[in-house]
Each structure stands twice: as C-alpha cells, then as structure tokens.
Amino acid sequence: MTLMTPDKSQENQQPTQWEGSLEELKGLVSERAFTGETMLLNMGPHHPSTHGVLRVLLELDGEEIINLLPDVGFLHTGIEKNIEHKQYEKGVTLTDRMDYLAPMNNNFSFCLAIEKLVDLDVPERAQIMRVICLELTRINSHLVWLGTHALDMGAMSVFLYAFIQREKILRMFEMISGQRLMTSYMRPGGVWRDFTDEFYTALDSFLSVFPSKVDEFQRLLTNNPLWIDRTQGIGIIEPETALAWGVSGPSLRGSGVNWDLRKAMPYSGYEQYEFTVPLGEHGDVYDRFYIRILEMYESVKIIQQALKKLPRKGPFRSENRKFVPPPRAELGRSMEAVIHHFKLWTEGFSAPDDEVYVAVESPRGELSVYLHGTGGTKPRRVHFKTPSFMHIAAMPVMSKGHFIADLVAIIGSIDIVLGDCDR
Amino acid sequence: MGVVSSKLGNLGVVTTTLDQVFNWGRNGAMWPLLFGLACCAIEMMATQASDYDMSRFGMELNRASPRQSDLMIVAGRVTRKMAPVVRQLYDQMPYPKYVVSMGDCASCSGVYNNYALVQGVDEIVPVDVYVAGCPPRPEQLIHGIMTLHEKVRGESIRNWAS
Amino acid sequence: MSLPQPKDPVESVKAALPTAVLDVTAFRGDTTLVVAPEQIVAVCKYLRDTPGLVYNFLSDISAVDYYPEYNRPGRFGVVYHLLSMLYKRRITLKTYVQEEEPVLDSVVSVWPAANWLEREIIDMMGIDFNGNPDKRRVLMPADWNGHPHRRDYPLGYETIMFSFNVEEIMKHKPKATE
Ligand code: SF4
Numbered sequence: 001m002t003l004m005t006p007d008k009s010q011e012n013q014q015p016t017q018w019e020g021s022l023e024e025l026k027g028l029v030s031e032r033a034f035t036g037e038t039m040l041l042n043m044g045p046h047h048p049s050t051h052g053v054l055r056v057l058l059e060l061d062g063e064e065i066i067n068l069l070p071d072v073g074f075l076h077t078g079i080e081k082n083i084e085h086k087q088y089e090k091g092v093t094l095t096d097r098m099d100y101l102a103p104m105n106n107n108f109s110f111c112l113a114i115e116k117l118v119d120l121d122v123p124e125r126a127q128i129m130r131v132i133c134l135e136l137t138r139i140n141s142h143l144v145w146l147g148t149h150a151l152d153m154g155a156m157s158v159f160l161y162a163f164i165q166r167e168k169i170l171r172m173f174e175m176i177s178g179q180r181l182m183t184s185y186m187r188p189g190g191v192w193r194d195f196t197d198e199f200y201t202a203l204d205s206f207l208s209v210f211p212s213k214v215d216e217f218q219r220l221l222t223n224n225p226l227w228i229d230r231t232q233g234i235g236i237i238e239p240e241t242a243l244a245w246g247v248s249g250p251s252l253r254g255s256g257v258n259w260d261l262r263k264a265m266p267y268s269g270y271e272q273y274e275f276t277v278p279l280g281e282h283g284d285v286y287d288r289f290y291i292r293i294l295e296m297y298e299s300v301k302i303i304q305q306a307l308k309k310l311p312r313k314g315p316f317r318s319e320n321r322k323f324v325p326p327p328r329a330e331l332g333r334s335m336e337a338v339i340h341h342f343k344l345w346t347e348g349f350s351a352p353d354d355e356v357y358v359a360v361e362s363p364r365g366e367l368s369v370y371l372h373g374t375g376g377t378k379p380r381r382v383h384f385k386t387p388s389f390m391h392i393a394a395m396p397v398m399s400k401g402h403f404i405a406d407l408v409a410i411i412g413s414i415d416i417v418l419g420d421c422d423r
Numbered sequence: 424m425g426v427v428s429s430k431l432g433n434l435g436v437v438t439t440t441l442d443q444v445f446n447w448g449r450n451g452a453m454w455p456l457l458f459g460l461a462c463c464a465i466e467m468m469a470t471q472a473s474d475y476d477m478s479r480f481g482m483e484l485n486r487a488s489p490r491q492s493d494l495m496i497v498a499g500r501v502t503r504k505m506a507p508v509v510r511q512l513y514d515q516m517p518y519p520k521y522v523v524s525m526g527d528c529a530s531c532s533g534v535y536n537n538y539a540l541v542q543g544v545d546e547i548v549p550v551d552v553y554v555a556g557c558p559p560r561p562e563q564l565i566h567g568i569m570t571l572h573e574k575v576r577g578e579s580i581r582n583w584a585s
Numbered sequence: 586m587s588l589p590q591p592k593d594p595v596e597s598v599k600a601a602l603p604t605a606v607l608d609v610t611a612f613r614g615d616t617t618l619v620v621a622p623e624q625i626v627a628v629c630k631y632l633r634d635t636p637g638l639v640y641n642f643l644s645d646i647s648a649v650d651y652y653p654e655y656n657r658p659g660r661f662g663v664v665y666h667l668l669s670m671l672y673k674r675r676i677t678l679k680t681y682v683q684e685e686e687p688v689l690d691s692v693v694s695v696w697p698a699a700n701w702l703e704r705e706i707i708d709m710m711g712i713d714f715n716g717n718p719d720k721r722r723v724l725m726p727a728d729w730n731g732h733p734h735r736r737d738y739p740l741g742y743e744t745i746m747f748s749f750n751v752e753e754i755m756k757h758k759p760k761a762t763e
Contacts (some may be wrong), residue, residue, distance in 0.1 A: 028719060045508055048487040052464070053505060073504045073724035075461055078539035078740075081733055085740050094534060100462030116613050144465065147472075163472030170469075181462060181558050243670075244642055246698030257670075264673050278704060353656070354612045357666050359644060363699075370647045370664060374654075380736075382648035385702070393701035419461050420432055420726055504726040538733055538741035539725075549759050 029059045029067045038066055041404075045055075045074045049152040049408045052418035054392065056407075063403045068396045072389070075422040083382045087348030088114050089188055091382070095172070096182040098384065099420035101144050104137040105362040107186035110382075111268065113371040114188045116356040118349065120323050125314040126190035127269045131306045132203075133176075133185060134268075135299040139210070140169045141363035141415075142292045146217060149289065151411035153230055158220055165213055168206050175199045189324040190317030207300055214296050222290065231286035235398040235410035238283060245394035249365025249387050250291045251414050255283030261361040271304045285413040292415070323349045348377040364388055364415050388414075388421035442579050449493070449519075450481070450572045456492040456512065457485035460499025463526035463558045467498045471562040480568060489515040494566075494571070495548075498530035501541045513548045521575070523551045523567055527557045588630060591672045592637035594618075603632055617677040623691055625665075625680050629695045631669060640667035640676060645698040648710040652736035660684035661712055665692070682712055691716035709734035713728070 025033070032038045044055035055076035059348040061068035079098055083091040095110045096103040108130060116121060122130075147162035170180040176199050177183040177192060185192050221227045237247065239255040252259055260277040262270040278294035280287030318324050325344040326337040351373035359368035365387030372381040399410050459467060471477045471485070473509055486492040489512045513522070524544050527533030530553045531543045541547060551574060554567035595616060599606050605624035610617045620628050632640040644666040651657045659681030668675050682689060691714040692699045703714045704723040711732035714720075722729065731738055746754050 005748075024721060027672060045505065045510060046458065046487075052570075053460060053508075073722070073726070074502060074508070075500065076502055076504065076539050076724040077461075077500055077535055078537040078733065079535070080737075081740060082535055082537050084736075097462055097534070100465055117614065123615060144468075148468075160473045163469060164474065167469065167472075167474045180560065181466060201666075243642055244697050246696065259670055264670070355617075355649070355664070355677075356613055357645070357664075357675070359668075359675075366644065368644060368645050368666065371665070372649050381647070381649040383645070383670075383736075385645035385647070389705075390698060393698065446709065536740075536742040538739070545758050 018056075025057075025069070028069055032061075032066075033059050033135065033250075036126060037061075043407075045071075049147060050411060051416055054411070054416065054418055054421075056395075058404065058407075060404065063405075065399050065402055065404060065407065068399050068407075070202045070392045070395055072418065072421050075418045077419075077423060079423045080382050080384065084379055087377050088348065088351065088379065089348060091379070092187060093182075093184050095384075096184055098423050099362065099364070099367070099388070099417050101141040101417055102137045102288065102363045103181060103183055104133045104185060105360065105367060106384075107184060108134060108268075109358060109360045109362070109367050109369045109384075110371075111186045111188050112358045112360065113356055113369040114351070116358055117351045117354070117371055117373055118188075118323060120189050120320055121318050123269075123315040123318060124192055124269070125311060125356070126316045126318075127196065128306050128310045129191050129316060130186060130268050131270065132310070133183075133191070134301050135302045135306075136169055136172065136203075138299050138363045139296050142296050145292065145363075145412075145415045149415075150221065152408050152412045153227070154294070155220065155227070158217060161213070161216065161220075165210065168202070172199055172202050172206065175202065178311075187317065187324075189320065190315070192317075194316050202310075203303070207304060207307075211297060211300055214293060218293060222293070228286065230406075230409055231289060231413070232284055233282070234285045235413060236282060236284045237394070237398050241397055242283065242394070245397060246390040247365070247394050247414075248390065249290055249361065249363070250295065251387075251391060253277065254280035254288035254291050256281055261359060261366060265359075267358070269361060273305050275302050285409045288410075288413045289417075301310055330418055333374060338353075350375065350377050353380075359385075362387060364417065364420065365391070384423055386420045386423065388416040388418070391416055392421055427574060429501065440546045442581075446576045446578060447579055450575055452481040452484075453494050453521075453568075453572075453575075454484050454486050454492045455482055455494045455496050456489055456516070457487045458495060458498065460497065460501065460505065461528065463498035463528070466558040466561060467525065467564065469494060470564050475561040475565065477565065477568075480565070480572075482568070489513075490517065493519065494521045494523065496523045496525050497529040497544045497548075498525040498552075500526075500532065500535065501547070502539050503541055506547050508539045509544065510547045519578075521551045521571055522548050523552045523554060523564075523571060525554045525564060525567070526559055527555060530555065533557055589636040589742070591674075592635070594638055594640075594676050596630065597635065597638065598628060598631060601635075615675070615677055617679050619679050619681070622680045622682060626692055626695065628678060628688045629665065629667075629692050632678075635693055638669065639671045640669045642668040642670055643670045643692075643698045646692075646699060646706065648706045648711065648712055648734070650734065650736045657681060661687055661710065663689060663706065663712060678684055679727075685751065687712040689714055693717055708732070711735060711739065 039060045041058045041060055044050045045053040055071040057069040083094055092107055095106040098106050143162045143166045147159035147342050150158035173183050174180050175196050177185040239257045242252050242255045256279050263277055275298045278291045280291055319342045325341050330337040353373055353375040355372040357370050359366050368385045370383040374380040399407050524530045529544045532540045552567045552571045554563055557564050595609050605628050606618055607622050608619035632638050647664050649662045661682040663680050665678040693713040703717050706712050708724055
C-alpha cells in the first residue's frame with residue numbers, strides 16, 4: 001500500500017475525456033450547443049439523486065435545461081437473454097431482480113404469461129393470496145419511493161420513518177418466502193407455499209397501524225409550504241403527451257387520465273375488490289406524489305377485503321401435475337409423484353411455439369411481458385416492457401425549460417428504478 | 424481498547440502504540456462512498472435506515488464524492504458499461520481505501536453468468552471483504568464491515584511509508 | 586357524449602388497406618394481424634385514428650428471432666402491441682423481417698413512445714428502423730460488437746474457479762498491494 005506516494009495508476013492516465021463526438025448528437029441537441037453558446041453537462045451515472053445509475057446529458061443555458069438526453073444501460077443485466085436459456089419455472093428467479101422494489105409484481109407478470117401460454121389454471125385462493133402480496137409490494141415500493149424522493153429534496157426524516165414501515169413488510173415477506181427482498185414467491189400455477197400463521201398476525205397488526213403512519217407522512221409533506229414550493233408546477237406533462245409517450249401508472253394518473261389496469265382490464269380477480277383510483281389534475285410533481293400517497297391507503301383497503309375473503313386453509317397452487325411439481329410429502333407415498341417431480345425439475349415442462357402478451361399494473365405503471373415459446377422447455381424470447389424505460393424516455397418532455405435543481409424533483413417523481421429500466 | 428479505559432481512569436497519561444490509536448480512529452469513522460448499483464443498494468439503504476442503523480459504527484456520513492471517502496461498498500451488479508466508471512471512482516478515492524463487495528453479483532456475478540456483467544468486481548478493483556447473499560441481509564453487511572474493521576485493526580502504519 | 590360503436594379491427598383494416606393484412610391468427614384470445622412490412626406505418630395510423638378503433642396507446646414493441654428453426658416467413662418478427670383505452674382491448678401487429686435486409690419503417694411519427702422501444706431493438710436485435718431520430722445504442726456500450734438478443738449470439742460465461750485453475754484466474758485480477 002502506498003499512502004505517501006501518489007497513486008501510480010493515476011500517473012500515466014490521460015485526463016478523462018468525453019468519449020464520442022459531438023457529431024452523433026446532431027439533431028438531438030440544439031444548434032447553439034455546437035457554437036458553444038449553451039453548455040453540455042454530464043450528470044451521473046454516479047450521482048446521489050439519480051436513483052441508481054442513470055446518466056443524463058444536459059444542455060444548459062445558464063441554469064435552464066434546454067435539452068436533456070438520458071443515457072441508460074449501466075445496469076443492463078441481460079435478464080431477457082438469460083431467461084431464454086432457462087426453463088420456464090427457473091426463469092421466475094431472475095425476474096425478481098429486474099424491478100427490485102417490486103419483486104412480486106415481476107414474478108407475477110412472468111407467471112401470468114407462462115400460465116397463459118400453457119393454459120394453466122390458478123386456484124381461487126391462490127389468486128387472493130397473490131393479490132395480498134401484490135398490494136403489499138405496492139406499499140413497499142411506494143415507501144422506498146417516498147423516502148428517497150423526500151431525501152432528494154432535503155427531507156431526511158421521512159426516509160427514516162418510511163423505512164421503519166418497510167422493514168415490517170420485508171419481515172412479512174421473509175415469513176412466507178424465506179427471503180426479504182428477492183422472494184420468488186409466485187410460481188406458475190399459484191404461489192410457492194401457504195401463508196404461515198405468524199404472517200397473518202403480523203399482517204393484521206401492520207394493517208391496523210399503517211394508515212395512521214401514512215397520515216404521519218402526510219403531516220410532514222402534504223401541506224408543507226417548502227415541499228409545495230418545490231413540487232407544484234414542476235415537471236408538467238399534459239395527458240395527451242403522456243399517452244403518446246407511453247407514460248403509465250401513477251405518472252399518467254397524475255395528469256388526470258383514469259387508467260388503471262387493475263380496474264380497466266382486471267386480472268387475478270381484481271374486479272372483486274372495491275377501491276378507487278386516485279387522479280391528479282395538473283400532472284406536476286406534486287400530483288404524482290399525492291397520488292402515490294393515496295394509493296397506499298387504497299392498497300390497505302384491498303388487502304383488508306382480500307383477507308376477509310381468504311379461507312385459512314385450501315389449495316394455494318394448481319394441481320395440474322403436468323406443470324406443477326407435487327408437494328414433498330407426496331413423494332414418499334406415490335410413484336407417480338416421484339416421476340412428475342423428477343421430470344419437472346430436470347427437464348421442465350414444454351410450451352407451444354406461440355406467443356402471448358400480458359400486462360399488469362406494477363407500482364410504477366404498466367409492466368408487460370411478451371413471451372414466445374419454442375415448443376420445447378425453454379422460451380424463445382421474453383421481452384419485458386417496463387414502465388421505468390418509458391418514463392425515462394419521456395423525461396425530456398417533462399423537464400425542458402426547468403431549472404437544473406428541479407430535475408431532481410422530476411426524476412424522483414416518475415419513480416424510476418434503473419434495474420427495471422435496463423433489465 | 425487501551426485508549427478509552429485509560430481515559431476513564433483519569434490517569435492523565437495514556438500509553439499506547441501509534442498504530443492502535445490510528446486504527447481506532449480510522450475504524451470509528453469510516454466514511455463509505457454513497458454508491459448504489461442495484462438491488463443490493465436497497466438493502467444497503469435499509470442498513471443505514473432506522474432498524475439497523477449503521478451509524479452505530481461511525482458510518483452515518485455517506486459521501487457522494489469519492490475524494491472524501493475511505494470505503495467503497497460495491498452494492499450490486501457491475502455491468503461492462505459501468506465498469507470503467509467504478510474503476511474511475513476507485514482511482515479517485517484517497518489512500519488508504521477499502522472495497523467491500525456486497526452481494527453475489529459484485530463478488531462473482533451471482534445468478535447471471537452472461538455477456539453483460541463483469542464476472543465479479545474483483546476483476547477491476549481489489550476487494551477486501553466479500554459479503555455473500557442475494558441480497559445479503561443487513562446483518563450480513565454489518566458483519567462484513569466488522570470483518571473489515573478487524574482487518575484495519577491489524578494493519579500497521581509502518582507499512583504505509585514504503 | 587356517446588362513444589362510437591366499437592368496430593372489429595380485423596375487418597376494418599382488411600377493408601381499408603386490403604394489401605396490408607397477410608394473415609390473422611388467434612391464440613388464447615389474443616388476435617394477431619400479420620402485416621406487410623411496408624404497410625406497418627399506415628396500419629398503425631389507421632388503427633389509431635379511426636373512430637371505433639382508437640388504439641391510442643402503444644404498449645410495447647418487441648422483436649423475436651427465429652434463428653435455428655426458421656419456421657416463419659422471415660428470420661425476425663417485430664411485434665407491436667397496441668391498446669385501446671376507450672374500448673379496453675388490445676391488438677397485436679406482427680411483421681416479418683428478412684435476415685438479409687433487416688429494415689423496417691419507424692412508427693415514431695405515430696407514437697413518440699416508439700422511439701426508445703425501437704432503439705432497443707436496433708441495439709439488441711440489429712433491426713434498423715428508417716426514420717428513427719436517434720439510432721445510438723441504448724442499453725449496450727456504444728463500442729459494443731454484435732446484437733446480444735439474437736439467438737446466434739452466445740450467452741457468454743466465465744470459467745468457474747476450482748483449486749486446479751485458481752492461479753490462472755487470479756492472474757488477471759488486480760491486487761491491493763503492488
Ligand atoms: S446479489 Fe442479488 S440482490 Fe444483489 S445486486 Fe445481485 S441480484 Fe441484486
């Protein structure tokens with residue numbers, strides 16, 4: 001180790017230059033950038049408030065943003081390609097790691113696609129269990145968003161309070177799946193295991209206090225004049241523009257478009273639950289913030305209704321042994337079960353050479369899966385259209401003409417997760 | 424630890440070795456680089472938040488600038504596009520510097536053995552402590568940091584000057 | 586205000602653009618129109634603007650590679666998923682692109698959202714889109730070779746370290762003390 005002598009590796013390094021030429025930016029930044037009238041500034045990929053590894057190239061006139069070019073891919077993991085080399089059920093494990101704030105939603109969307117492709121039924125009870133998990137994940141994701149969004153804007157304490165609640169949800173996930181974050185709990189045909197008794201107790205106590213905690217967050221932010229000053233009128237996106245740019249989820253509803261896939265095109269039995277879809281008016285940062293806050297209350301309502309409907313005992317996974325491995329207890333008793341078990345865990349099940357498309361409402365927006373089988377046991381192609389990808393693409397529309405300090409608010413308000421964007 | 428107990432004894436004079444004082448100081452305030460890559464960063468945030476509270480170990484200050492930090496926690500998968508950035512951040516940190524590779528992805532690219540990822544961050548920067556898990560629980564990360572502290576405690580200032 | 590009656594998308598596209606529809610398939614309740622590649626922009630415009638259809642939201646564009654089997658009319662398929670929020674239904678458009686000349690027309694003029702989705706395909710599948718305003722790579726580094734999502738592109742992997750090859754592997758890893 002060399003403390004006193006200068007770093008050798010830096011000595012013969014050239015000063016870092018921006019690789020790539022201005023030429024390739026022709027047509028993307030304004031003409032004034034080429035004469036040096038406006039400034040090109042790089043932000044990220046290592047930046048405290050870009051929520052991960054987003055890089056944006058800003059064209060600035062003073063402090064005003066003239067143009068903005070997001071650059072993603074710093075977290076491109078090749079998940080889609082990796083799933084093509086795995087059996088269907090094993091691919092579920094990889095989907096967790098895409099949108100790591102809402103792993104259950106990713107599992108669910110992929111399982112839904114598999115179920116549609118092979119025409120597999122899901123028991124009623126498993127659907128209710130899925131809804132409970134999905135809504136818990138939604139709360140979980142919104143809590144992280146709330147904490148980091150507020151932290152970016154200088155409100156440290158919200159982050160600490162939000163994470164106390166989040167820990168409770170993670171503990172519950174651990175009770176049912178054995179993992180805090182990467183649960184892989186949803187499987188084709190249902191869920192992995194039944195809810196445990198302690199999960200019910202923990203969920204009950206969580207639901208009884210959580211709404212009052214959201215009130216607490218609201219007291220810290222909703223009417224806070226500083227918060228309002230920094231968020232209202234910033235990052236406005238008109239409903240028509242938002243639709244054309246493929247913005248979805250809370251960011252779209254912030255512009256006042258009443259579109260929630262859970263309501264409009266229900267899946268997994270969402271049509272049986274009563275809930276409202278909060279809508280904004282102005283499409284600014286504040287509206288998007290407030291909608292997510294209200295959505296947390298709605299999620300609590302959905303979970304309560306689901307808990308009422310959920311029988312404590314019953315099937316939690318399909319009985320179709322062509323696709324679903326038998327439970328362990330059966331292996332000792334039945335030869336057939338052993339055969340199915342062996343077949344499903346070595347070779348996997350086959351799916352037809354055809355394509356399906358499903359879309360679900362993830363906490364961030366419309367998450368859709370395109371799945372193409374080969375006729376064999378591995379998929380030919382999986383493609384995830386992820387909401388963060390579309391939202392980052394739409395970021396230039398929202399932030400033109402704003403100050404550079406507002407960009408942090410805008411990035412926070414569209415709730416991007418770079419793992420979700422780059423996959 | 425000699426320093427604290429002798430102070431409490433109101434002795435007026437403390438005898439210890441320079442190494443001990445120095446390493447005690449470094450252990451007590453090791454500033455990590457605020458550097459999140461992927462899912463593991465969320466667990467790192469949880470470690471810093473209320474329940475696990477990493478500031479108990481003198482780590483409440485996460486510096487966004489590499490020039491002010493001693494410890495880089497590589498939390499998450501390092502892609503080939505990100506690798507030059509990671510290396511540059513590492514080069515910008517002042518000595519003595521340490522790297523904790525948090526999670527399977529950073530250690531060996533975990534479940535993704537494919538074209539897009541650097542197969543372990545130790546291909547581009549030297550790593551002191553590996554923390555396994557996908558993601559490691561906050562307790563595991565804290566244990567990794569304790570292990571690093573132990574390593575630091577064993578170092579001697581004499582070796583630096585050379 | 587009353588909504589115009591919903592129209593059947595397949596019949597109306599066939600009537601309006603007779604040469605565009607090559608085939609219609611249905612699988613698990615989803616309708617897929619196989620569209621002639623040169624007509625894709627016209628079909629998209631028609632589906633978006635016709636009262637009674639109004640597919641106003643572009644959900645997804647993805648591409649699929651039929652590499653080893655070649656069991657479809659072209660090596661690549663490009664799939665457009667459209668959503669009509671008014672009538673709450675979806676439709677899938679599919680075009681086949683030949684291996685020798687993987688080029689399509691861009692639908693950015695119809696939905697700006699297509700911009701990044703097409704960029705992703707340019708990057709990962711190597712299918713070019715005429716008229717896309719920004720053809721830089723989006724996910725991979727700018728100097729990357731090849732298109733990773735093609736089926737003939739290897740997944741890539743690392744040799745696993747065992748005690749017999751540990752020295753060889755450790756050779757190229759950087760050390761803390763030099
Ligand atoms: S080790 Fe697991 S949790 Fe950590 S970054 Fe990798 S995939 Fe994510």
